[in-house]
Amino acid sequence: MKKNDDLPIDDDALNEARQTFSEVEPKLHTFVLACKVKDIPKNGSRGKVIFCEHDEVAVYLIKGKVYAISNICPHQLSPLLSEGYINKDELTVACPLHGWTYRIDTGASVIGGGGVPTYAVKVIDDEVWIEDPAPRDLAPIWPDPLPDEPDSFD
Numbered sequence: 642m643k644k645n646d647d648l649p650i651d652d653d654a655l656n657e658a659r660q661t662f663s664e665v666e667p668k669l670h671t672f673v674l675a676c677k678v679k680d681i682p683k684n685g686s687r688g689k690v691i692f693c694e695h696d697e698v699a700v701y702l703i704k705g706k707v708y709a710i711s712n713i714c715p716h717q718l719s720p721l722l723s724e725g726y727i728n729k730d731e732l733t734v735a736c737p738l739h740g741w742t743y744r745i746d747t748g749a750s751v752i753g754g755g756g757v758p759t760y761a762v763k764v765i766d767d768e769v770w771i772e773d774p775a776p777r778d779l780a781p782i783w784p785d786p787l788p789d790e791p792d793s794f795d
């Protein structure tokens with residue numbers, strides 16, 4: 642058997658690997674205890690608000706699965722997505738102020754603009770742990786115009 646000292650070393654490849662490794666930004670997912678599963682409104686009727694250092698998070702329990710998104714609607718930075726209208730089949734929540742709507746599983750915009758951050762969730766026994774939100778810049782999308790209203794509801 643060869644000893645390590647006997648193995649040839651490709652110095653160029655080693656230096657390239659070191660360079661690549663030093664440029665990778667470490668992404669540490671720190672989870673924080675948010676609540677108990679039983680504390681989340683049942684049937685996905687609304688969300689539970691969790692206050693983290695860098696964001697206010699809405700936690701939903703829909704069809705047995707827990708989701709966490711920012712509670713802050715990007716339109717006017719209203720902390721109301723936990724109180725929005727939830728479409729459980731389409732996994733969307735509409736902000737109660739002006740109706741901008743986001744996917745609960747991805748945070749993508751469905752109606753309106755922007756998007757909301759989503760946070761990873763771990764359920765351990767009855768405890769809900771959520772990814773601790775990182776600091777982010779918040780700026781309202783308002784006063785961009787709201788979606789056009791229909792002329793009639795025929």
Ligand code: FES
Nearest residue numbers: 714716736739741
């Ligand atoms: S603040 Fe949410 S839609 Fe306007």
